[in-house]
Amino acid sequence: MAVTRAHPPFDPELSAALAALPAGLNGQLRLDTIADQRAQIAPMLDVPDDLLRRDGAVEMEERQVPGPAGAPAVSVLILRPAGLAGPVPGIYHIHGGGMILGNNRTGVTDLLDLVEQGVVVVSVEYRLAPEHPHPAPVEDCYAGLVWTAEHAEELSIDPARLLVYGASAGGGLSAATALLARDRGGPELSHQILLCPMLDDRGITASSQELDGEGVWDRNANLTGWTALLGADCGGPDVSPYAAPARAEDLSGLPATFIDVGAVETFRDETIDYAARLARAGVSVELHMWAGAFHGFEGFAPQAAVSRDARAARLGYLRRALGS
Amino acid sequence: MRELLGRLSALDPGAENAVRVIAHFDALVEAHAGLEAFVRAAAVLAACPAGLHHPRRRLHLRVDPDGGRLPPVERLPDWPGQPLDTADGALVWLERPGPARATDAMVLERLAAGVRVVLERTRSRAPRRDPALVELLLDGQADADDRARAADQLGLPAGLPVRAVASIPGDAPLPEPLHRWSTSVGRLTASIAAPGNSADHLLVRAGIGPAVPPVDLPRSWHGALVALRLTGDGSGTHPGARVLRHDDLGGLALLSETLGAAAANVPDVAALTRIAEQLPWALVTLDALAEHASLRRAATALHVHHSTLQERAGQLAQALGFPIDTAAGHNRLYLALVLRRLHHNGDLTAHSDTHHHATERTTGAG
Numbered sequence: 001m002a003v004t005r006a007h008p009p010f011d012p013e014l015s016a017a018l019a020a021l022p023a024g025l026n027g028q029l030r031l032d033t034i035a036d037q038r039a040q041i042a043p044m045l046d047v048p049d050d051l052l053r054r055d056g057a058v059e060m061e062e063r064q065v066p067g068p069a070g071a072p073a074v075s076v077l078i079l080r081p082a083g084l085a086g087p088v089p090g091i092y093h094i095h096g097g098g099m100i101l102g103n104n105r106t107g108v109t110d111l112l113d114l115v116e117q118g119v120v121v122v123s124v125e126y127r128l129a130p131e132h133p134h135p136a137p138v139e140d141c142y143a144g145l146v147w148t149a150e151h152a153e154e155l156s157i158d159p160a161r162l163l164v165y166g167a168s169a170g171g172g173l174s175a176a177t178a179l180l181a182r183d184r185g186g187p188e189l190s191h192q193i194l195l196c197p198m199l200d201d202r203g204i205t206a207s208s209q210e211l212d213g214e215g216v217w218d219r220n221a222n223l224t225g226w227t228a229l230l231g232a233d234c235g236g237p238d239v240s241p242y243a244a245p246a247r248a249e250d251l252s253g254l255p256a257t258f259i260d261v262g263a264v265e266t267f268r269d270e271t272i273d274y275a276a277r278l279a280r281a282g283v284s285v286e287l288h289m290w291a292g293a294f295h296g297f298e299g300f301a302p303q304a305a306v307s308r309d310a311r312a313a314r315l316g317y318l319r320r321a322l323g324s
Numbered sequence: 325m326r327e328l329l330g331r332l333s334a335l336d337p338g339a340e341n342a343v344r345v346i347a348h349f350d351a352l353v354e355a356h357a358g359l360e361a362f363v364r365a366a367a368v369l370a371a372c373p374a375g376l377h378h379p380r381r382r383l384h385l386r387v388d389p390d391g392g393r394l395p396p397v398e399r400l401p402d403w404p405g406q407p408l409d410t411a412d413g414a415l416v417w418l419e420r421p422g423p424a425r426a427t428d429a430m431v432l433e434r435l436a437a438g439v440r441v442v443l444e445r446t447r448s449r450a451p452r453r454d455p456a457l458v459e460l461l462l463d464g465q466a467d468a469d470d471r472a473r474a475a476d477q478l479g480l481p482a483g484l485p486v487r488a489v490a491s492i493p494g495d496a497p498l499p500e501p502l503h504r505w506s507t508s509v510g511r512l513t514a515s516i517a518a519p520g521n522s523a524d525h526l527l528v529r530a531g532i533g534p535a536v537p538p539v540d541l542p543r544s545w546h547g548a549l550v551a552l553r554l555t556g557d558g559s560g561t562h563p564g565a566r567v568l569r570h571d572d573l574g575g576l577a578l579l580s581e582t583l584g585a586a587a588a589n590v591p592d593v594a595a596l597t598r599i600a601e602q603l604p605w606a607l608v609t610l611d612a613l614a615e616h617a618s619l620r621r622a623a624t625a626l627h628v629h630h631s632t633l634q635e636r637a638g639q640l641a642q643a644l645g646f647p648i649d650t651a652a653g654h655n656r657l658y659l660a661l662v663l664r665r666l667h668h669n670g671d672l673t674a675h676s677d678t679h680h681h682a683t684e685r686t687t688g689a690g
Contacts, residue, residue, distance in 0.1 A: 012357035016365070019351040020344065303368045303391030305360065 007210040007264050011292025017301035018215065018294060029221040031130065031228060034100050047105035057082055057116050065147040068139040072127075076144050077104040079112070079121040080156065089322040090157030091193075092148055093123040094141050094177065096168030098217065098225035099198070100129050107167060114318065120157050122148045126173070130228035134243040137229070138176045142184075145177055149187030161322055163191035163255070168217070168267075168296070169225065171197025175245040175274070182253050189255040191321050193314070196261045196295055197271060200246035201226040201234050205269035215264055215294040222266050246270050251277050256284040258317045260310065262293030288313050342430045345369055349434035353441050362438040363387045363416070370418050370431045375399070376439060378414040380472060386419075406432040408440060454478065455507030462488060462507075462514055464542030475538040478505055484519040485535035488545035489526075490552045490676070491515065496527035510676030512552070514545060529555055529566040544570075549673045550580045556611070556665055561600060563611035564665055576662060583666050592644070592660035593667055599643045606643075609636055613648060614658040 010018060029037055052060045059080045064073040081088075091114070095106040104125035111121050126140035145164065152159045164181075166174035171194040178192045203209070203219065203226075211218035227234045230243060241248035257278055261271035268289065275287040290297070290310050298307045348369065352361055359376060366374035367387045373394055375386040386394035399405070404424050405417035416435045418428055457474040460466050480486060489502055493513045498506060506515035517532070531552030533544030547570035554576060556564020570577060599606045609626060613633075616622040623633040637648060644660075647653040 010355070012352060012355035013361045013364070015355040016348055016351035016357065020348060303364060303389070305364070305391065308391055 007207075007214070009292060010215075010264055010294060011290075011297075011304070011306050013304040014292055014294060014297050014301055014306065017297075017304065021216075021300070029098070029224045031224055034130065034224075034228065038101055041101055045101075045103060045106055047109060051109065052077075052079065052105070052112065054112060054116065058112060059084075065144060068136075068143045071136070071139065071143075074140045074144045074147075075104060075125040076147070077108065077121075077123040077125070078155065079108070079115045079123070081115055081118055081120075084118075084120075084156050087152070087156050087158040088118045088120055089161035089163070089190075090120045090122065090148065090152065090155065092145050092162065092164045092177075093121055094126070094164065094166035094170040094173045095123065096166065096170040096198075097128070098221065099137060099169045099172075099229045100225060102128075102169075107170065111165075114315075119322070120155055122155065122157075129225075130231075133231055134229050134240065138173055138180065138242050141173050141177045142180045145181065145187055159188065161190050162187065163193060163321070164189055165193040165195075166197070167195035169198045171195050172199050172245060175199060176242045178254055179245060179248055180242055191256045191258065192254065193318070194257065194259040194271075194274075195314070196265060196267050197245075197259065197274075198222075198225070198267060199244060199274055200270040201230055201239055201244040202246070203235065205273070207268035208266050208270065211264070211266055215266075216297075216300075217266055217295040219266055246274060250281070251283060252281040254278060254281070254283050256321065258286045258314065258321070260288040260290065260314065262295055262297055263289050263291050264293060265295035267295065286317055342427060345427055345430050345434055349438050353438055356445070357438075357442075359383065359439060359442050360385055360387065360393075362435055362442065364391050365438075366416070366418065366431050366435040367391070370420065370425065370428060373419040374417065374431075374435065375419065376416045376435075378408065378439075378443070379412045380414065380476060381443065382473070404428050404432060406436045408436055408443075453504055458505050458507040458514060458516060459509065461516065461538065461541045462509065462545040464546075468539060471539055471541070478516075480505075480516070480538050481518060483537070486519065486538055486541065486544070487517045487535050488533040488541055488548045489515045489517055489530050490533070490545065490548035490673070491526070491528045491530035492672075496529070498528055499526070509545075510674060512549075512673065512676045514548075514676075516541065526567050529557060530568075531555060532567070532569045532571075534570050546677060547577070549677055550577050553580045553666055553669045553673055554662065555669070560604060560608055562665065562668060563608045564661070579662065580666060583663070590660070590663050592656065593664045595644055596660055596664050599640065602643070603640075605636070606640060609633070610640060610648075610657060611661060613637060613640075614654065614661050619649075 049060060052058060059082050061078040063076050063078060065076055067074040091111060093108060093111065095102045095104060097106060104123040108121065108123045115121055122144070124141055124144035127136040129137065148155065148157070149159060149162060152162065164174040164177055174192055175194055175197055178189055181187055181189055203223065208222065209219055212220065230239060233239055239247055257275070259271060259275045261268050272287070272289065275285050279285045288310065290306050293306055298310055301307055348365060352365060363374050363376050363385050364387045367389045368391065371389050373386055373388045377384050377399070384396045386396060388394050399417060402421070403417045403419050405415050408414040408416065416432060416439060418432060420428060457478050460474045461471050491498065491513045493508065498513065498515060502515040502517055506513055531548040531550065533546070533548035533551070536544040551568040551570045551573060554573065555566055555568050556562045558566045596607065596610070612622040612625045616625060619633060619637065620630055623630040626633060641648045646656060648657045
């Protein structure tokens with residue numbers, strides 16, 4: 001198929017982290033190995049209640065909320081700072097996992113510090129592909145967001161400061177949910193936080209072809225994830241922008257956006273394109289591309305200098321955005 | 325796939341595995357990671373703060389196991405440490421109160437090795453061209469530590485002798501190896517010749533100081549000035565070698581150090597100047613006669629016939645008032661020419677001598 005292009009070099013610290021990665025975490029992902037991958041990953045997804053509760057600083061609750069019409073209920077995980085008095089900002093969190101892996105606890109530990117400082121997090125568990133192709137995942141996410149907005153007062157969420165937040169597939173679903181919210185007349189979102197988001201099934205950007213067996217989430221894994229979500233439609237003319245937000249033609253009216261990506265990852269160019277198009281449509285955008293960084297670098301090497309900088313940039317934006 | 329992989333933290337400090345430690349540091353070396361990255365890796369792998377102290381490079385780094393920088397602190401004696409192989413107390417350490425872990429020694433050793441690689445690599449990049457650093461190096465009054473650091477920053481090869489070179493600016497171009505480390509001092513150009521660059525084949529008029537360790541460059545600079553004062557400009561009025569090495573001067577060095585304006589009072593010097601006014605070829609001829617052991621060799625150097633030179637030599641001896649074909653006369657002529665050069669070059673090195681020397685130039689034989 002496409003010829004592999006040269007990619008920018010990896011950051012030295014991250015390069016060493018990649019060398020330490022267990023083999024088989026990348027391009028081995030195929031449709032027929034998804035079940036194996038899930039089994040392999042399962043113990044790593046286990047986030048015990050104690051970890052979330054932070055010795056009582058955080059109140060944790062699981063709830064079943066109405067799903068899309070005619071679809072099953074959706075499970076949300078609610079995290080609140082203990083002893084919360086008045087309304088605070090709300091983060092509607094959508095987990096990552098290439099559309100095929102993960103649960104509503106995946107990635108949520110990154111937000112616990114924010115919860116303790118005074119934010120309510122609602123993390124949705126959506127139906128996964130390939131068993132549940134588009135539109136199931138995004139409609140579950142939208143349904144959970146609607147419920148969150150309708151129950152803002154009960155959840156102590158300030159409805160003027162409700163944002164959507166996700167990484168990787170979660171970033172793509174966050175962007176898609178924001179599009180749905182705009183086009184369906186609600187709920188109102190103050191911001192969208194898109195972290196190395198999965199936006200484009202077409203695989204036409206330069207960076208989407210750069211990684212073949214290198215880095216994290218190479219072009220092969222990407223094809224697997226998108227095919228799981230879209231089946232035979234993948235890459236074709238009939239794909240909805242609510243599945244692949246890069247295909248949306250009109251990006252005006254979307255919420256203020258924080259968007260980040262590594263310089264050496266499959267999603268690099270579609271992320272930059274989306275950010276540029278948002279800005280041209282008049283949306284407030286902050287874009288960070290992290291030199292030498294692979295997909296998910298912060299999780300793999302959280303102590304590396306570039307990971308610390310990425311975390312600080314995101315927290316700095318959130319502080320500015322939420323006025324806290 | 326982001327959060328999933330987060331749990332597989334590549335730098336899991338629980339993995340007490342020497343092979344992983346080595347592999348990780350090797351990967352950092354291969355990736356050309358910087359000093360902070362190495363110290364950070366040590367902190368993360370050992371799950372305690374790690375530090376690096378390198379006095380000569382003015383480095384003091386401490387990193388905590390989350391990867392953040394810590395402020396400098398006095399090292400406590402019971403922290404495990406590993407010296408780097410410099411003479412000035414440079415070392416790396418782990419801040420582990422209590423019993424050392426099995427992998428601590430391995431982590432420290434790999435950290436030290438990695439730091440050495442980085443310091444070597446960052447040292448041998450293109451040396452800074454900074455005239456201010458050259459000037460500092462030549463200044464005998466400047467602090468020795470500052471001069472050592474300047475030598476480092478300029479990229480002077482450590483532990484190898486160097487020479488100072490004093491030359492006349494604008495006279496002819498300096499070769500690039502000298503130009504790289506040069507500055508103006510007074511009305512002269514001062515440069516540093518690295519080992520292996522013996523400053524041969526200089527076109528510019530120059531004095532070359534003795535070979536010294538970089539910290540003694542002020543002394544070599546002084547020697548270069550001493551040599552420069554004895555040079556001629558190679559013209560008819562001021563013949564003589566344009567490039568002189570302090571190593572070759574012998575007793576003339578002392579003469580150059582101690583004499584200055586007083587040289588004018590020697591009658592032979594005045595006689596030389598008088599003769600030069602009368603006979604345009606006089607000084608070049610006298611210089612050749614003084615420089616060469618035999619008349620025949622002098623004639624060859626002057627491209628004149630031997631008998632022509634013999635005739636001219638007679639003429640000059642008469643004008644000088646003393647024989648120049650005897651050993652004593654030969655020496656007297658040689659000395660007169662040296663003194664004349666010293667007199668003429670008296671102002672050349674004014675304001676350039678930054679090495680304070682016990683015997684000042686201003687006193688001379690009365």
